[in-house]
Amino acid sequence: MAVAIEGGEKWFRTCDVTGFRVDVRAEKIAKLNAVMAVVSFLIAVIAALLLVLTRWQLFHVLPVDWYYRVLTLHGLDALVFWIIFFELAALVFGSTAFLNTRMSSPAVGWLGTILAIVGWLLVNYTILTGNADVLMTSYAPLKAHPLFYLGMILFAVGALLIVMVFFANLMIWRRENPGQSLPLFVYGLMAAAIIAVITIASGAIIYIPTFLWSLGIISDIDPAVYKLVWWGLGHPSQQINVAAHVSVWYLLAFLTVGGTSINEKVSRFAFILYIIAINVASAHHLLVDPAVSPVWKVWNTSYVMYLAVFASMIHAFAVPSAIEVAQRRRGFTKGLFEWLKAAPWGNPAFSGLMLSMIIFGFIGGITGVVNGMEQTNIIVHNTLSIPGHFKGAVVGGTALAFMSVTYYLIPLLFRKKIAFYGVSKFVPWLFGIGIAILAVSMYILGAFGIPRRHWDITFSGGPFTYTFNPVTDFFWALFGIGGLLAVLGALIWIIQVVVSVFFGQPFRGPQDLQIPIAEPPPAPDKEHEGFAAPGTFALVLLFITAFVIFVALNYGWLSAMWEVK
């Protein structure tokens, strides 16, 4: 149904590649958020380099106070600002351009963006000036400067305003398109936006009283309450990422090979499972806290959380099967894996998509389930395994997916050609392999008892000492090599993006498109019989085997930790 658009056509341009009608007011807001994401990522990557070279005792470059300062900086810029700014850009662009609809309120969108940027400035300023050495979690009674909490509140309010604009955009689209369902990519963004509401509300509930406490208006903050509510922000903020990067996977499958989910209903159902069940998984951060009961812990981790794990496994089948079916329709039907061999591996967005799925599933996903179980969590709680897990989930999964899709955003959103396009095909491999090595080595180091968030594991000058198993030296070397490879990959990508966006050649039209957009595959000649995606099914069996082996190993290690008589 065609509806007259308020303001006529003056706010729109038509994309000469996709045919989308793009609201230029939304486009500007999306661009600014995307730029802020990359600036945050640059800070996070520089901080990561310093942290790798400090925890690797061979170098140990930072003094103790700067270690915790840079760790705080890295945590917030990597896990909060880079990711959420990118997601805000995706929410604004996805809910307008992808739906061919207008931005409901550019003024609120700008207000939200400015508030988020002011918050970002305050947080980074207070950390770098040594007024907020409280790490990302800022657990009470650790106290930062009031401007730190104010910055977090402003960032959260700004993000919430943009999420509200996203829902208002959907309402406009719904009015213009009654009875239609959202495209799957935007549906996933909708799931991410709902999770964002829950996340930001939790942030407001805890940061506002903590801000008042830092000003001396409130006398104290209960640490148990702080930790419970803060993790309603801390972990779900990473679940926004999961919903957003899974949406990006579906988008990339479509852009790179023309793949669409073989059963959209099931894919949508999996997003609903995320909405309902994924946030309670925050409980696994409190598994060793005595304040909450075992019933609360087990219900929220070992029951409800598995619905979200089930959802991830649905997506883990749906995205590769979409690729396989598209490839098979193109005639790559030989054996189980011809479709995979013949895939466009030279396209950095495709290789990035595949690596993102593999790292997220095999490293981030499997370790996440083990970390989330009350029984096996105790093996790795507060060890280096925990950041090892989220290097696999958030960096290998989310960051790599976002980096990959950016190769499309540079020409389509920023209307620039990709600078140094020749190196693009190496970037996902460099970054992905580096992160995989880093994540696995961190996980293994944690299994040897190496603590997380620790400046000096030799305990030099301490009243007592402990010598870790000498085999850890090997894994520290792997940790360093993986970290340096990942930092190198990230820096090349950042240079490409900055040069493209600020100094790049203008993108004049489809003739300048360096990265291919796949044509839809031909329609099937006949109704398919049997498995539509047998190769993916085989890969899923491989994944489940790895999953079962890892869980069994953990229970074995658990049984070795305590003698049961």
Place this chain on the structure above:
Amino acid sequence: MSEERKTPGLQLFFDDFMLLLFLGVAVYAVSYLIWGLIEIAWLPPIPDEIKQALLGR
């Protein structure tokens, strides 16, 4: 009008993002937040002698 009536119930549920927002918030609020806060609120206070011993007084 008649087209709207034909929309399957499951699709209506899947497409109703305000209902999904409500469900997401409600499950999290009840299962994690409120239940957790109630458990913390019901914790008995630390006996004074243990508290003093912990504080080294």
